[in-house]
Amino acid sequence: MKRTHIAIIVFIALAIGAIMVTINDASTYVGFNRASENPGTKYTVIGYLDKDAPMDYDARANRFNFTAIDKEGNKQKVFYNQPKPQDFERSEEITMKGFATDSAFVASEILMKCPSKYNEQNEMAGYDTY
């Protein structure tokens, strides 16, 4: 067997290793219930903002909290130790990475999806004006 063949075999072994580690590193999308079953374990939860519940950002303490509803419909208070994301009120969907505690879900990272202006304009032109 040639040395290059050995190198290729090592390469394939490494590739399989990379797949295993990636699957290990990958988190799963879950609801708040699953996150609460394993407090302290990090999860990614997708939900949306509960606009009926109060939302509070204390700039001095730099603490932001709000209530989110996940895809299964469960409400959960969320703490975010970062400034309130711009245009948070308008978000359609929030992706929260973090872990559950007994009182709240503590998010370390938040991504949001906002409706584009295009849709709003469209509605304005199409439905309301006429």
Next chain:
Amino acid sequence: MEYIGEHLLPGQLGRFFVSLSFGAALISAIAYFLYIKSQNENYKKVARGLFLSHAAAVMGIVGTLFYLLLSHYFEYDYVWKHSSLDLEKRYVFSAFWEGQEGSFILWLFWHAILGVILQFTAKKWEAPAMIVFSAVQAFLSSMVLGVFPFGLRIGSSPFVLMRNTADNFGLPWTKVPDYLERFPSFMDGTGLNPLLQNYWMTIHPPTLFLGFASTLVPFAFAVAALFNRDYKSWVKPALPWAFFSVGILGLGILMGGAWAYEALSFGGFWAWDPVENSSLVPWIVMVGAAHLMLIYRNKKTALSAAFFLSILSFILILYSTFLTRSGVLGDSSVHAFVDLGLSGQLLIYLGFFTLIAFGLLIFRYKEIPKSKKEDDLTSREFWMFIASLVLLIAAFQIIFSTSIPVINTLIGPEGLMPILGDTMAPPLDAIEHYNSFQVPFALVITLLMGIGQFLAYGKTNAKRFWKNSFISIAVALVVTALLAQLYDFWSQGLYLSFLFVSVYAVLSNLYYWLILGKGKLSFSGSSVAHIGFALIMLGSLISNAKKDVISQSEVFLSEDLPANENALLEQTDSAALGQYFAVFEDMEVVKNEQHYVVSYFNKPGDKNYAFQLRPFLLMSDQMGPTPNPDTEHFWHKDIYTHVTYSSFLEPNTGDGFGKEALVELGEGDTALYREHFIVMDSLKVSAGINDETGEMERLTLTAVARVINVLGQEFKIRPTYELEGEVLGHTDETLYDAGLRFRFEEVNMETNDIVLKAWSKLDEGQKPFIVMKAIVFPLINLLWIGSILMVIGSFIAVFQRYRTNRA
């Protein structure tokens, strides 16, 4: 029906050009094929003519779209979505390629130009290589066709009128002849995404797309070689193109990093975002392909690997296009394109070329000449081959992790074959995940790059190797020790070795070029490119591993949480940020931007500031307030800052009430607001009916509520909501002693609850403030210097290869 004010001619012209470009490319491929089969020169003439008309049609598409954008013809959907009247002329380019259709056209444009060059330079390779080019162009043109035969959708046209888009089809306004003059929303476009209004966005996409397009050339040569069963001679003409691709695609990717660093607020130049990854991976593979071709040129081995990687690079470009444009990335990327419903077509495109190219490779694999000889362990070719393998693993790891959403679509719980129980999410800490693989890979690559120049093809003389390497190793040890001391690397083993390896690779290539090669041009291509790459590694390592968030506060919310990385600065007060004392001076409004002027002093009490930064928030209708960083550059470090929040964003009533909050209450409900209970007792309704028409003329709703403070004192409030005809009014209730104000905002139609808007009195002495983030990136300039060198080196290599080919 006649519509008023529309300009239909340019759109029809544009559509004509698209059809011509599609048809001519398709028939050109067929004509070239017939030429190969029949060797009839007439077919070749026809094929050439057709490809030239295709190229002309592509220029026509580009011209038409620019004309539409510059003329502000907002009846066209693309113009309305991507530009506006107030868009500065210099951003018309960014508007051109902001949408998917425009970026497809940009891609077509570069392919057309490269194709024409190839037509006249490829000689015996012309016909088979141009079949590949024409076929690719036919597929790409079909992406902007925008036709609907048999209920199928083929492509999305940039020349479609807004009233004809699927979203708007059949809406009432599309039946109004003078809709353009009647509705204000059609008189101006929605404008260009503010993040793209940046000079980097004018030059980054065309460079990147030229890079994408350039990978087609080695691919076309490789496929042509397999097709012609002429397995050896393609390497020579393909080699300069492979290095061209390395240089230009590398430049495009680095420009993207520079844009992210200058204009985005994620704090750095690279974030392992899926969109970034998907252009990096084909580049890594192309670097491997180019080096394998070099091995073949010099030692006639590694030919099948050269075929494989040359083909793979372009296939990965197609795969990346699928990833970023099909909407499959969805939640995992911030800046993938919106789904245009073209994923099926993209998948066919990807599948077609994957099957043809890899199919040919598998069928012809046995015929590809292979070297019988065992490579010597000390030979340059052996280690270059190993390096290419490492590049391939690195690329594989990145693309696999990036493809998690694709894996979900295939085998996730809602996928085609539900094997997984849970939907997989991308790694929680993406940067850590990728770095844990890529740092060791980069370390090996950089090490091989340092050693490689001193290895000989065939067999290396050990004595000479050590003699030539000794100085670089010794100097590298000293420099590494200095850097490690300066930036405190001693406790981090992996980073420390990476530091040494990068310094060594810079020095050994410098030595090779200046001492062994006497600074001659023929030695410079690889040396300069390698020095550049090693400097990029060095710059990324130091600036990332030793970045210092100087706005970090020491207050922890809980043990598990990262410390807050944002500092609060009150106007005119000074706050310590790392070694500096920062003062938030003022906010200045410039057009639709809020500029926050922050001065940095070396010592408190200094009269003159050391420097001043003006990060701003762009107040865009489209995206809300968008932070834009400002960075102070020193030769040895950058101070990068952006505003994450400011008191100027808080709504207030103009007479000192702010902290707006909405409270929804049903009858008998209680809510808590600023240490007060609000108890909703009842709702009083009074309406005035017109006796004659029986219609309601006036409606007054009064919320009867109580506010109870911590001492148990009760205050009655009666905020009202009044509707007179169409006119809406509110009577607010203000409790001056408690500093609270309430408004009956509306009634929630679904729950019939009352929505109260509450404000509280702002502290008189409260100063305006900002919350900002500041990061020091040490030695980040090494990264930029390295980037420039790597690109220059690659182009010297192109030139050298081109010259030796001609000689």
